[in-house]
Amino acid sequence: MKLSRQFTILGSGIFCVVVFSLYLMLDHIDHSKNPNGERHQKGQLGILQDKIDHLERLLAENNEIIANIRDSVINLRETVKDGKVFPERNISQGILELHPPAPLLLPIHSEDCQFAARTYSRAADGVQMLDVHDLLNFDNPDGGVWKQGFDISYQEHEWDNESLQVFVVPHSHNDPGWLKTFDDYYKDQTQHILNNMVVKLHENIQMKMIWSEISYFSKWWENIDEQKRDAVKRLIENGQLEVATGGWVMPDEANTHYFALIDQLVEGHQWLENNLGVKPKTGWAVDPFGHSPTQAYLLKQAGMSNMLIQRVHYSVKKHFASQKTLEFFWRQNWDQDATSDILCHMMPFYSYDVPHTCGPDPKICCQFDFKRLPGGRVSCPWRIPPQAITDNNVQERALTLLDQYRKKSKLYRTKVLLAPLGDDFRYTEAVEWDQQYGNYQKLFDYMNSHPELHVKAQFGTISDYFDALRKSTGLDATGTSVGTPALPVVSGDFFTYADRDDHYWSGYFTSRPFYKHLDRMLESYIRAAEILYSLTMANIQKYDKPTNYPAGDNYKLLTEARRNLGLFQHHDAITGTGKDWVVVDYGTRLFHSIMNVKRIIVSSAHWLVIKDKQTYSHDPSNPFLQMDDAQPAQDALLRKTVLEIHDRPRLVVVYNPTEQARTSMVTLHVNTLHVRVLDALGLVVPAQVSALWNDATNAATDVFQLSFLAHATPLGLSMYQLTEGMEMRTEASKYTFPQEGRDIAVSGLEHFRQSYHQYASSVQIENSQLELSISTVTGLLERVKLKEGGVEHQVKVEFVWYGTTSKKDKSGAYLFLPDGDATIYSSSQPTMIRVTKGPVFSEVTTTFPHITHTLRLYNIQGVEGQSVEICNTVDIRGETNREIAMRITSDLNSKDRFFTDLNGYQVQPRKTMAKLPLQANFFPMTSMVYLEDSSSRLSLLTAQSLGAASLKSGQLEVIMDRRLNQDDNRGLGQGVLDNKITANSFRLLLEKRSSEEETKKEETAPYSYPSLLSHMSSMYLNHPLISMSSSLDSVDVPLTVYNPLRTSFPCDVHLVNLRTIQSKEEGGGPSDQAALILHRKGFDCGFSNQNTGLLCATTRGKVPFEKLLTDLKVKSIIPASLSLMHTHNSEGDPQEIHLKPMEIRTYRLQLS
């Protein structure tokens, strides 16, 4: 009773404060509009009208504030009834927030929980990769001529009834950068391959060729004349040339995020549509180092029917060969109704070169690579060279080759055989075309003219092969497995790859981590720029008056950025497996594109926030808004720019690139301790000023770090003003330095409260949800307590070193070959531990010789207050053959089971297997790794792809950087010694299960899903708020906040992209359409959904897109395939978007 009256009084008090602030702000607006006191007679009435409008809006907002206060008081009463009392500071902060408080219980529709909660039943004809891994011994016996396989025999008459059909598919594997840069490869090799191709395919009508990398093809297209272009179009029309996959590159499948995988596929397919009018139907991936079902799903969604993969663990290949399951329908683990099935061919042998593609014996197959004829530059390592085919030897040669074809065909279920004919950068010279064509055609002619051999051999494209395969199994051209038991169904993934012995390719999951992080930053900026650009273009169209918004220039920059990002998804780029100078070339491209898309973001934000659009002027030399950070060089860490704060207000525009309303911390560097932060309504925002550290012990005395909590509407631009002045609600951080025998001398901290303590053993930091205990000896996390329910767990952070084996083959860019278990980082005594506490955040920074490690907690009621932020700045440049990892040891009883995501799209259950070497138990982690027991789940979310493992029950481990002095014999020819100072960021999330039943059921299921909170935390980590500041002299311009959406998207629906489609007209500027790409996430409801801070609900997959928009309208929305290649008939109401769980869909959208 007494408490409730207190709250009422408090509520009324705050109401008064709010009303008073409104008046203050009105006064303030008046001044900011007319700083010189000038009033134009003509404008007087308009100003008055504006003021009335403004007042009306404020009144409406005021009503909302009162409603919020009422809600908060009700909430508080509820909490009091529960016997819990909020700490006092939360009351004063919480109620002043002008945004609706997050619901205590997340509104999740019960139907939305069924997808993840269903019981697992395996398809009768299904092969589950987790079972295969359990089954295999992973031994490595000598298989004879097929070293990693077995002897293959056949009977002479097996083909009497149905002839063997052989498709020899000429291909050239063109890496867009590896030992040379993209441009150098193009100049030295690729352009000659393509030029010769046009000539030679025209000369020899039976010859064929496939091409997959559009990055190269489009560059070549720019350089050839119309006549040659027409010749290429004819080759495509008559089926001699086929574009396979047609992405910008042949992407890596381990480190890539699905945003970028889709983006490079759209870029390639859009180019094909605009220039050639072809729609690829078959995927071709001979070189990525392991294969992900995410790529299979994306190809399927893009409208492709078939795909080919090659680099799969030799034991898996052998097993699949023995079971004749090398051709299968690849089905997603989570797929309940077989809609994701795509026909997949797995190549059986060691490599995609000619010695390993005609049959099991490389010594023989090499003799049928006619580029290796004696006298040429390449030869056969098996010491038997090819012979040119003559009338004298054709019979013997044909029978020898046919024997290989027949043996290979025994590994498959049909009598249709694929024999790829190519290698890296093949067919560069005219003579090679003649050698391969001439000799093979003689062999084919001989085979085909001898009916007793029962073979029909020919050149073909990859789709020629799949068409014949489908025909022979009774499948139609695009059909899937339904009703056709001829081919099995396989679910799961093909990591971690080993090509021989214990040579596991798990090193590249981490190699060159600096650029893996830079890639993720560019992805986030491109997505932000794409969305803002598309919204700006729609607004400009609606505005319907001329403007000098640089639509064309921005689109050029955007296109270039898409292509640079696309290029980096190549399997020697994001993997960190290129030569040093090639890495610099990629890095420079990423770096320039980050700068360019930032320009797009600021110029678009400027257009959107300016009140009178007619006054918009684009001046690149003096932009109205500027990003608050800059990267000084391609290999340097991001630096914040210092904002000069004086008595005139300084505007900060905050862009929320996520489609959810959120409260997140914004940090700026400012020149003064005395800053007042005001929001758009003129209310004071609580802020924290901290020291900026030049190094572990020296703080800057003229620059400070200002942190405040920004409320951001979904995809909106909100505004804050900074002014100089004493402000009670801007508090200085308090510093504590646990000494523990360390001699600490700190300089530059005169303005802050500081204390030096000899603590007992630990120091605590906390917010309203979490309490962390950190050892004052090691400076590292030891325990995490969830305040809700009072659950406490051991969560111990450590750093560890791996060395490399003393055996002949050592770790390199691709391979991880450690010298046994890791050793604890020797410098376990940190040089410095610094504890920072304040109203907005608290953190502990621990400095080691190689690592600066920060644990941070945000005082946010929202999503970001639920997890611990971890930032590691790593520098191992002085080391020799060492890799550094972060290890987190918990008391969760996870046994040998853990989970890593695949491409940020789905979660793959993993099992640590004692029968495998340590390096085989590392997996790619694109966005998260987690482990769980019956009551809790511990997740490490990441902002960059790295290699991760769980080597012991309860333990998670992630490799952060690797420095290796030697090549690992996979062709790169160098070690990894170009390490940079690298910043890795993570979030650590501990969640309590609400029901233990769920876990029991899940123990055998081949799928698992993050909670909504985990999804959202991961999204916030990867897409931070983007803050921009205005130049000092632009305060007078009337501005408006920009809110394109009325409410947040449903919690489980992610706006993957809103990407303005290129016009088909000459010059390729922007069209009036955009690709709206949506993803409905699968999520697990089995975790506490109290106080998650999520400001959204789930809607059973319904997205009322038009209703979400504030000002814009949907002019048309047409469902399309993922990469826009195919247009689907809209089923039902086109305004009503409906997504199935896990589904990614694209719509052609026109806004007005």
Ligand SMILES: [Zn+2]
């Ligand atoms: Zn390659």
